[in-house]
Amino acid sequence: MESPTIPTGSQNGFVSSNGYRNPTVTVDGHVLRERSELLLLKENKILIQRRDEWELNDYKIPGGATDPDLTVVETAIKECKEEALIVATNVKYYGAYTMLFGKDVPKWLQNRNNGKFPIDYEGYYTHCCVGIYDHDYEEKIAEEDQDTFYKLAKWVPISEAKKYLRKEHVRAIDQYLLSARGITI
Secondary structure, eight states: OOOOOOOBOOSOEEEOTTSOEEEEEEETTEEEEEEEEEEEEETTEEEEEESSSSOTTOEEOSEEEOOTTSBHHHHHHHHHHHHHOEEEEEEEEEEEEEEEOTTOOOHHHHHHTTTOOSOSOSEEEEEEEEEEEEEEOOSOOOGGGOOSHHHHOEEEEHHHHTTTSOHHHHHHHHHHHHHTTTSOO
16 A cells, blocks of 8 residues: 555645645545544554544544645644644655445534535545654644643553544554564664
8 A cells, every 4th residue: 555656735625714725635426624644653553632532533643734835744744733733754745535325414514614505515534654763742732723632631551542543544554553673663
């Protein structure tokens, strides 16, 4: 799964009413919000935030909208700094996956959109990266980029977290660990 060409963020998209840029791509006729995310590892643990009780796919990792001026890896590293206040190293790209909302738009997204529907995209096109904790990020984060992730996330043993992670995340972590021989995780 590793070694696809590392793309830059989409030039297409829209600006939402709150002023945020939302890059989009079209896949099989579906308009999807383009994102980049980083699975952050340290001492055989992964940094994740539970959204609710441990339900399948109900967690958050650092990530956000792609930037047309950055590669998706650079975006994932930037989002990790902003959301987790952590600098990642040895970051690798493991491709992208799609998630269509269908009739089940996530509650947290409904809340974010002030309950207004339809939203302007039908799901996510997410670039998946994996990296290792290097050190805490100590520079100031712009207020509009601050996130509560760093307060709520926890380091969870990878073996425990795998039971709840998306299959794409499990595959990326497994590939990373296989290729990371000799790197202290």
